[in-house]
Amino acid sequence: MDQLLNDFSPGLFFMQAILLLILIVLMKKFAWKPILEALQTREDGIKDALDAAQNAKLELENLQADNEKLLQEARMERETLLKDARDIKAKMIEEAKDEAETQANKMIEQAQVAIESEKKSAMVELKKQVADLSLEIAEKVVRTELSSKDKQLELVETMLAEKSLN
Amino acid sequence: MLVKQTTKIIAILVFLMTSVSAFAISGVPDDQHQEGGGDKVDTPEEIKAYISHHLKDSHDFHLYTNHETGTHVGFPLPVIVWTSEGLKTFMSSEFHHDDNGQVIVNKDGVQLTKIHSKIYELAPGADAVVFDDHHHAENAHKVLDFSITKSVFGMLLTGILMLLGFVALAKGYKKGAIPTGFSRVLEPLVIYVRDEIARPNIGEKKYKKFMSFLLTVFFFIWILNLLGLTPLGFNVTGQIAVTTCLAIFTVVIYLFSGTKDFWGHTLWMPGVPYILRPILAVIELIGFVVIKPFSLLVRLFANITAGHFVVMTLIALMITMKEAFGPAVSTGMSLVLSLFIMVIEILVAFLQAFIFTMLSSLFIGMAVEEHDHH
Numbered sequence: 001m002d003q004l005l006n007d008f009s010p011g012l013f014f015m016q017a018i019l020l021l022i023l024i025v026l027m028k029k030f031a032w033k034p035i036l037e038a039l040q041t042r043e044d045g046i047k048d049a050l051d052a053a054q055n056a057k058l059e060l061e062n063l064q065a066d067n068e069k070l071l072q073e074a075r076m077e078r079e080t081l082l083k084d085a086r087d088i089k090a091k092m093i094e095e096a097k098d099e100a101e102t103q104a105n106k107m108i109e110q111a112q113v114a115i116e117s118e119k120k121s122a123m124v125e126l127k128k129q130v131a132d133l134s135l136e137i138a139e140k141v142v143r144t145e146l147s148s149k150d151k152q153l154e155l156v157e158t159m160l161a162e163k164s165l166n
Numbered sequence: 167m168l169v170k171q172t173t174k175i176i177a178i179l180v181f182l183m184t185s186v187s188a189f190a191i192s193g194v195p196d197d198q199h200q201e202g203g204g205d206k207v208d209t210p211e212e213i214k215a216y217i218s219h220h221l222k223d224s225h226d227f228h229l230y231t232n233h234e235t236g237t238h239v240g241f242p243l244p245v246i247v248w249t250s251e252g253l254k255t256f257m258s259s260e261f262h263h264d265d266n267g268q269v270i271v272n273k274d275g276v277q278l279t280k281i282h283s284k285i286y287e288l289a290p291g292a293d294a295v296v297f298d299d300h301h302h303a304e305n306a307h308k309v310l311d312f313s314i315t316k317s318v319f320g321m322l323l324t325g326i327l328m329l330l331g332f333v334a335l336a337k338g339y340k341k342g343a344i345p346t347g348f349s350r351v352l353e354p355l356v357i358y359v360r361d362e363i364a365r366p367n368i369g370e371k372k373y374k375k376f377m378s379f380l381l382t383v384f385f386f387i388w389i390l391n392l393l394g395l396t397p398l399g400f401n402v403t404g405q406i407a408v409t410t411c412l413a414i415f416t417v418v419i420y421l422f423s424g425t426k427d428f429w430g431h432t433l434w435m436p437g438v439p440y441i442l443r444p445i446l447a448v449i450e451l452i453g454f455v456v457i458k459p460f461s462l463l464v465r466l467f468a469n470i471t472a473g474h475f476v477v478m479t480l481i482a483l484m485i486t487m488k489e490a491f492g493p494a495v496s497t498g499m500s501l502v503l504s505l506f507i508m509v510i511e512i513l514v515a516f517l518q519a520f521i522f523t524m525l526s527s528l529f530i531g532m533a534v535e536e537h538d539h540h
Contacts, residue, residue: 034339
């Protein structure tokens, strides 16, 4: 310790303090400040560039995601359209079938009604014809039968007999 | 660019060579050389004295001495001292390499002499230094010594190197964002100090204010440590005055930038019983004002001094072990060992600069920290 204190030179201490102070001031003005500023600017520049690149990448990814989404949507829309179309088709077929069936049934019914009425009218006609024919035949028969007196009498008698029998 | 740099390097080399050789030519044969008595440094005592002389600051730039002719190679540095008669300046060559109080320089009635790298002023009327039993001068006292000593010279050199290197780096950014040439080496170091030392320890918000100090101190210590490993023989960061100054800078900075929180926690620690708070305040204060700077200054000083001591001792092995193992073995051993320690010292040079800056920023970080209010 004694040796150390003896070795301590106040003059050297003073010179060192002055020199160091001057050196710090000079270095600060001419070296450290511009160097650190330049480094900072450069680093900021690099950081900005990296950020910009990152942003561009993100944007691209977003775009791709959007595209994907749009594609997906389009696909889904197609899917629903197709499904709707299929449904409509099925429904239409079903409806047509039903319609046809009812139509057919109706037609059959109408036909049956027509047939029935035709049948009826035919029957009526037939009956009328038969009646006319019968009348004619009966007239002819009566005419021939009544040509003689005997026969007329006979007939009256028969008829009377029939009446009494009844 | 390359041509320019090459010219610069050549200019520095030429400057060093000529200054050395100029002095070598003008070197005076030294009759009064002491201790070794003019012969080679070859006994353990002489080696010890040589090492302890090296570890101290010196007033001239001494590279080596040719003991056969007694010629010293190096150059003198200016001596600036504050004596009882005011400021006196002269070249250190006036002491004629004397370090034992033999040569007395008379400057306008002030008798000055140099003993163990310190300049003493003799009491009025005395014409020779009288030593007591412990080799302390009795009739002389130390003067305030503002000389451009070898350490100051080293600091100036370091400052110039730093200015050259980093101003070039700073100017390089005007031409483009990426530095070229040697600046490419310096830039990662600056970024290293900023991102690994200042930012994590001081915090993102406040580190900018302290960057100039931290960067300057980091490179200052590192370059001086490395200069100390060159054959130029600087031992600047091994001067306790230098490390003290560095530590005091750190203390002043962190004490003056201490936040309210910091002083609150230091002087009136919340969360402990009231009776303990004054005791804790004293402990904390001593810690911040004395212990922390002391640990800073002693760590750097001791590491560098020890490093120089070990390297020089190992180099001296080739002399001390010559008797036992013969010249070839002792030289080989000394070479291998000192090379090994030298490599470690290169690491230590960086490590100590790093630790000093790291701890400085840690202490600053403690002082500027904003605590969450409990």
